[in-house]
Amino acid sequence: MAEDESKPQGEGASRRGMLKVGVGVLGGGLALIPLVPALGFVNHPREHRMTSSGGGFIVAGKRRNFTGEPVKVDLHADQVDAWNRTPDVRIGSAWVIEIDGSLTAFSTVCPHLGCAIDYNPETKKFICPCHKSSFSLTGEVEEGPSPRALDTLEVKEDEKLVTIRYLRFRQGVEVKEEV
Ligand code: FES
Structure with a gap:
């Protein structure tokens, strides 16, 4: 019986999985960078009456x-x-x-x-x-x-x-x- 080639296999599959997670985490982190000054701007009037x-x-x-x-x-x-x-x-x-x-x-x-x-x-x-x-x-x-x-x-x-x-x-x- 032929193996399903679409399924990830062995070490290669696990490396691909980790790469995807790493890219996701990095992307999420980069997306948050513009929020830092924005939050500071929003909070400034509350903290500095x-x-x-x-x-x-x-x-x-x-x-x-x-x-x-x-x-x-x-x-x-x-x-x-x-x-x-x-x-x-x-x-x-x-x-x-x-x-x-x-x-x-x-x-x-x-x-x-x-x-x-x-x-x-x-x-x-x-x-x-x-x-x-x-x-x-x-x-x-x-x-x-x-x-x-x-x-x-x-x-x-x-x-x-x-x-x-x-x-x-x-x-x-x-x-x-x-x-
Ligand atoms: S607050 Fe302590 S002596 Fe005034």
Whole structure:
């Protein structure tokens, strides 16, 4: 009886099979290459939210509001990505205090692990409720595990308005480093 020549046989057939698999895997891999930058493009806006302040100065309030005790202000800006613009999103907060006639603004984010800094008018100290760090009115660490002073934010003021440039900083390190 004659053998069916259309059927793969022995070592040759197995080599052909492996070659086909190899070509298939290689082709599939090559087809994925253009997807890598495409996925990066699609993901970029999700991973990199931007605000229209673009690190610029945001209005914090009227100059006359910032005298005496520290004042907490919420800072708002439009949040934009590749597809959306969401107006007036709170991007952060600051404590603003008048020292010797000029204003200083501190981020409300604790430099230790990022809890919200509060102010105690009785002790006249900034405090972090999470691990009991406390800070003087000039932002220096007085107690607790915070590795550095409160993070200052750039402030601009004229007779009428106060604006603040809001940034975020790395937590848990001794040196203030923008992130
Ligand atoms: S997060 Fe503020 S002291 Fe730990």
